[in-house]
Amino acid sequence: MTPQDIVEFLSSRPEFFSEHSDLLAQLSVPHPTHGHAISLTERQVLTLREKLAQVQSKLAELVSFGEENDVIASKVHRLSMALLLADEFEAVSAIVYAHLQEDFAVPHVALRVWNSILKRDSEEFADVSEELRFLAADLHQPYTGPAQHEEILGWFGESSGLIASMALIPLRRDAQVFGMLALGSEDPQRFFPGMGTLYVERIGDLVGAAVLKHVG
Incomplete structure (x- = not known):
């Protein structure tokens, strides 16, 4: 047996x-x-x-x-x-920076807008390269991972050399990308490949809608 x-x-x-x-x-x-x-x-x-x-x-x-x-x-x-x-674009941008930096504890935040109807004389509307626009258009979901795009790092000014990881969130008007919200951290594990991006995408939707409301 x-x-x-x-x-x-x-x-x-x-x-x-x-x-x-x-x-x-x-x-x-x-x-x-x-x-x-x-x-x-x-x-x-x-x-x-x-x-x-x-x-x-x-x-x-x-x-x-x-x-x-x-x-x-x-x-x-x-x-x-x-x-x-928010009753104007300047209020929108101020709210985005304040809430992400203070409430979400993201130390470095940058916002860029292009192809807008009403342009402002501020860094948010500074020219971006055609390469970056193509990069943003190809993002079907936010990028999270190592800080590796020199032009985007330049958006963080003197802090650019400190950024170890970042999240890049395309802002959309229907299917067209008209801007980008960039979040940077000195912690290489703050934004990592494969992390969940549900709330990051929702933040992008909110910011995109608010920006469109004031600059089209």
């Missing part, structure tokens, strides 16, 4: 231990960590405790993710409300 034969026999006879309950008290197995013999019942209890600990750990992780998402959602809501109340 092989171990598999025993497994198949017990699997097909679930009443076996009910009919031989005294056998349960006699059986012993090695303790999973200490090695000494324990009863089969004790081993079952340990297994259940291990499974319970795993479930509790997973639940704690899910609760933590939920709380983190709630915090981010609240910040996005505050940004939305502020942008709704």
Whole structure:
């Protein structure tokens, strides 16, 4: 008889231990960590405790993710409300910088707009290269990863050499990209490839809509 034969026999006879309950008290197995013999019942209890600990750990992780998402959602809501109340482009840009730097703790923020109907004499409307426009148009979702585009790094001025990671968020008018919001961090892991970008995209949608409202 092989171990598999025993497994198949017990699997097909679930009443076996009910009919031989005294056998349960006699059986012993090695303790999973200490090695000494324990009863089969004790081993079952340990297994259940291990499974319970795993479930509790997973639940704690899910609760933590939920709380983190709630915090981010609240910040996005505050940004939305502020942008709704903005009555001119200059207010929009000021709100974007203030909320992202203070509420979202993003140390470096830059905004660029092109192909607008009403242009302003500010850095947000400074000329950008055709290469960068093509780059922005090809972004079907925000870029997150190492800081590697020299022209965009130049938007951060004297801080450009400090930027280790960045998020590049295209601003769209329907399917056309008309600008970009760039977020920079000195932490190389703040914006990393493959990170979730749901809230980053929502911020881009909000900023894009607010900008279009005032400059077209």
